[in-house]
Amino acid sequence: MDTADAAPRAAAPARSTRRRVYASTMIGNVVEYYDFTLYGTLAAVLAKLFFPSGDGLVALFSTYVGVSLSYFIRPLGAVLLGPLADRRGRRGVLILTLSLMSVGTAGIGLLPTYAAIGAAAPVLLLLSRVLQGLGASVEYTTAAQFLLEHEPGSRRRNYLAGLMNATCSVGSLLGSGVAFVLTVVMPTATFDSWGWRIPFLLAIPMAFIGFYIRNRLDETPEFEQMKRQVDAVEAKQTPLRDAVRLYWRDMLKAIGLGAGQRIGSYTIQAYLVTALISAGFPTSLALLASMLTYAVGPLPSVWGGVLADRYGARLPLLVGYGLFMALTVPTFMAIGSSSIVLATLAVVVFTVLNNLVAAPLNVACVLSFPPEVRSSAAALNFNVGTSLIGSTAGLVAVWLHDLTGSDVSFGWYMTAACAVSALVAVFALPEAVDYREPDWASGNIGTAVVGESDHGRPAR
Template identity: 65%
Template sequence: MTTNDTQASAPAGGPDLRARRKVILSAMLGNVVEYYDFSLYGTLAVIISHQFFPSGDTMVGLMSAYAGVVLAYALRPLAGMVLGPLADLKGRRFVLILTIVVMSVGTAGIGLLPTYAAIGVAAPVLILFFRMLQGIGASVEYTTAANFIFEHERGNRRNYLAGLSVASTSVGPLLATLVSFAVISAMPTEAFESWGWRIPFLFAIPMALVGVYIRRHVDETPEFKQMAALAEQNQVVQTPFRTAVREHWGAMLRAIGLGAGQRVGSFVIQAYFVTAMINAGFAASNALLASLLTYAIGPVPAVWGGKLADRYGGRVPLIVGYGVFVLVTVPTFMAIGSGSLTLAVIAVVVFTFINNFVGAPLTTAYVMSFPPEVRASASALNYNIGTTALGSTAGLIAVWLFGLTGTNTAFGWYMTAICILSILVAIFAMPPAVDEHRRAAVAES
């Protein structure tokens, strides 16, 4: 079965309006759960370091907690090698139900886990195990959800739909921060550190139940159905992972380089800004409030960037967004260390605005750079390699550089260099899929 065969047989029309809305809702809700889970761990990293790791050196405990972030993401490429091909073979919907269940078991497990004081060394071992479950579940969630949306509705608003997907990734952290802030504000510090911190983790259970219910009541994508039917009719032995690696490694490398700066920025927002502000002397409640504001504004630039990418092509928002990142990243960390809460809040909000602004065309590049028969495998692999190598290590590198230099500015220079790399890819090696649908629309007009 060839790519052209599959694309030629793609349906001309999409599902009705109600069905399209259900598809978008089901995909976005999974993103909400994924990013709730992961950002919650980063948001409460300081508390986790106290609860599940030996007391003594605060920096060692915090770095151990961030090691859980790295471990969860280190597993993502490996899990993606299994679940990505599974989505190409068994269906996007099947894998989307599986991922939301596994992610939520990991999150709820952390909320039920006894502390280091209760069970000793088993506590850090078990928390790392549950982080592994989160990493496995999240390995293909975002890319498969975006794929699910694209394959149900492939018109001239691809980047807009990608922007909605990116916007949903702000809703999860927003909920995580809101729930954490509400619990912290509602009870004494001693009670929160004793047992109250468990509440935000257990909140993942009802979210997951709603997500599974909705995903069970949406149809598989028409494009996957036709691809599977052609493979069965022609008796094709499908090897999506091997085909992706052998025939599409160049496109995967371009996607990884293009998204490098945003991957670092995303995990700074999700897993480090709160810690950086606390280290700079701000109260934990103020740090959480700043984090809350970043997630509240996150959906706006995501959708705006998607609309601009559909109108002018993906290269424009990417070069503009990364260019601004180069200018403001170091000043952002200088503002956090200034001692001024106003400056720190403005800095992290602007940082988040830029990071989400470039998200839609990046999502299109991650997913649509590949033909349908290997799309889930290739998108999971390129997204997770970039996320693991660059994103998941951001918090750990930031903590290490802070301990080495006594300032967060050093990490700002690190991220600036990564953003320059992404600008070069956008200028000289842009994946064609980012602008492909726009060129088609122009040709038709």
């Protein structure tokens, strides 16, 4: 793109502002993944507390319905909150998402159990999961926009996206770590009685920290520039309609590209612990293996971003998905073995591969769209893919395990999804689009100019 035609870019933020921006996006990711990992980690405990105890499989399956429900509600959250971020700003929506997630998580810690109020207990549990899902629906994509739009024209955007993904591992590590410590130091009867509530209630102080940081930040320069143009000509914004009308192909590409990683992320956050316990390993060792995966997760997240910035997105995507196809089935074979060392090594390798591809996926999800529709388009493609592909993984895994008696069949299911994503990476990799400033007066919005720079990096 001719630089003479390019819209003026805001200057890079000052170091103090950059630190606050980083902290504001990271605290939200920590809270989101703390919440979701905690629920998945304690799924076996919650199944006994909130559902009838007659059939353990049905209770566990019902608990995972709660996980899936929180994902199924996400497209609705994307439709409601994505356009709000495009019209009113990213910062206000980030405060709202943190509120919803925190209320949902703390609410679980305050709920009476099935033994106390009967059938109302699982209903209230699922309602809490709905609140978590609504909050999480646009938290990650809006936080990514907030970070990247504060660094306009940055040539390290994949690195920044990888850094964001790394904080997801921090939240998951914190959630599984708190659960592990409590299960070790508390007698089982005490933990099952009331100790399980503690990790959920810890979401309250974490939320207050997030509110403090986010309330001290300004809106992103790109959003403010776009909003000034809209206000100057009194144009009517219809970001959701325009995103679907103009960018549906890019959204479908992003969904296909992330299919394998969506299943992988869900498996790490909510199913690996259950799979290890079902294979006969003690709960404490299963939690310890899970914690190890989160501890090693940040490094490949950042490394994948660095590789994508230097050599283009296809390199980490094809390496990651290629190894996933080769190693996913052996991973679940190792989980079914009698060796905790082999099983732990397998899930650590699984996590490294999953995080390696995260950064370019996040950039494709968010920056493939111009600012006037970015929140709507990113939220929609991310949440449709997560809901339809990622959130159903636990239900498929439980069903396949009951059908075959092994998790290897689920490994083949994920291998097929990774093959689809690899094909998208080869033949239809979404290009992050640069854009010319929209002509609001004529209604010509969303006009994009796709450019490709050296090493396959989209030009900015």
